Amino acid sequence: MQLRVLGSSAGGGFPQWNCNCPQCDGVRQGRVRATPRTQSSVAVSADGRDWLLINASPDILTQIRATAQLQPARALRDSGIAAVLLMDAQIDHTAGLLMLRERRSPLPLLATREVLAELEDSLPLTRVLSHYCGVAPHVLPLDGSRFSVPGLPGVVVQALALSSSPPPYSPHRSAPRPGDNIGVLLHNPATGARIFYAPGLGALTPELLELLASCSAVLVDGTFWSADEMQRLGLGTRSAADMGHLPQSGPGGMLEHLARLPASVRKVLIHINNTNPILIEDGAERAALAACGVEVAHDGMTIEF
Template sequence: MRVRVLGSAAGGGSPQWNCACPVCQDARRTGRHRSQDTVAVSGDGTAWYLLNAGPDIRTQILGTPELAPGPGLRETPLRGVLLTTAELDHTLGLLSLREAVRLSVYATPAVSAALETAFPLRPMLASYTELHWNELTDHLVLDGGLDVRRLTVGAKRPRYAAGVAGDDWVSALRLTDTRTGASFVHATCLPAWTAAFDGFVAGAGEVLLDGTFGTDDELTRTTGRPGSARSMGHLPIVESRPHTARHPGTRFRYGHLNNTNPAAGDDVVADGSELLADR
C-alpha cells in the first residue's frame, strides 16, 4: 500500500494569501509552504485514488511522479476521488479534473446532494467528462486491492449547504490492502473522539488525524476572530493526543493544519510525506 500526502494544510493553505499571523509570516520567510488537504492512496502502486480534491490539485498532481500520465496519450493512474466532506477546500479541485476522459467520484448522500443543488459542481463536471458518481457506502472495494470502510464522524454542513438535509457530512475512511493487510485511516476532519472512532482506528498501521488547530482557542488567540476549534468541527491536537496512547501499535500523525497552527515534529506531516513507508 502507498499513501502520499499531496497537501497538508486546511482551507486557504499556508501561508494564507491575506494573513500576516506569525505562522504565515514564517512560511513566507522560509518558503515552507503547505498546500490544501488532499491524499493519494494506492493498493498496488498502479491504481491511485484521491481522498478529496482541493483547489491545489493540479500542482499537487504535477509534483507527484506516481500520478504522471502515460503510456497512453490520456492514460492516467488516477482511478477516482473519495470525498470525505463537501467543504469547498475538499471539492473545488474536481473542476480541475474535468479534462479526464472519465472520472469516478464517491460521496455520501448528503455530500452528493450539496454538490448537486446548493453548489452544482456535479452537473457542471458532467458537462465536461464522462462522470461516474457513486455512493460512498460503509464498505466498498476499489481497484488495486483496496478495501474501504467508512464511518460518519460529523454532521457539520458547509456554510453554502445550510438548507441541505442529511447527517453523513463528515467521514473517516479506513483503507486496507487486501494482499498484505496493511491499513491506513484518514480522519483530517474529526469533531470528537468517540467510542466508534476508537474502534475504527484499532489495529491500523497509521492514522492521519485532524491537526487543524493545536488548541480550542487558537484562532481567537492568534487572529482575534471569534470561533473555537470545536465549534468549527475540529478536535484540537491537545485533546486528541491522549486518546492515541491507547493504541501503541499504531502510528498517529497530524495533517490539515490551519495557517495559524505552528505544530511541527515527527507526528506532523508535510506536503509530499509518504505514510506507511516504514511499515
C-alpha cells in the same frame, strides 16, 4: 499498498495567501523554520500506477506536478487518478474536481448521498462537470461494509460517519447529518494492515478509539492546536469545536486521545491550519508532539502498509 500525502494543510494552504499570522509571515520572511504546504488531499494505490484520490484539493494541479506517479504517461492523454473519493463537501476538498474536467470519460466519484446532494444543488460542481467529462457517482455505504473501488483492484475501503460540520454554504450547517463528514478505513487485503484517515474530526468516541487502536497508522485532524486559536489571534470568532474540529491540546484534546493508542500505531496529524504553531519545526509545540510520538504530515509523505 501505498498512501501518499499530496497536501497536508487546511483550507488556504500554508502560508495562506492573505494571512500575516506569525507562522505565515514568518515563513515568507524566513524567520521561522517551517515548510510550505498545499491543501489537504491524499492518494492511495495498490500497484503504484492507478490511484484513488481522496479529496480533490484546489491545489490539485500543483500536487499532480509534484507527484510523478499521478502521470504515468501510458497514452497521449492520461492520468494515474482512476477515481476520486470525497470525505465531505467542503470547498477545500472539492474545488479541484473542476481541474479534472478534461478527462475523456466520466470521473468515478465516490461520496455519501449527503455530499453528492450538496454538489448537485448547493455547490453544483457535478452539474458543471456534466458539460465536460461528467461524473459517474457511487454512493458510499455507511453501514460498516467494505467495498472495492471501481477500476482499482486491491483497494478496499470502509466509510465511517464522523461527528463534524457540513460546509458553511450548506442548508444543514446547523443540523449536521451522519453522511456530511466521514473517515475512511483503508485495508490491504494481502497483509491485513489498515490505515485510518480523517482530516476533519470533531469528536472521538470509545468505539472509534478502539478501531484506531487496531490500525497500523492513523492520519487525523491536526487543524488547531488550541480550542480558541482563531479567536486569540483575532482571525475569527468561532472556536475549533464551532468549526467541527478537535484541537490537539487541552483536556479531551487529540493528543490526550492519541496517547491511549498502542505504541505500534503510527500517529500522524494532517489538515494543519496556517495558525497552528506545530508548523514551526523547532517550536515548543512540535517538541511536545515528538515527546508523545506524534508526527506532523508534510506534502510528499509516503506510508507503506
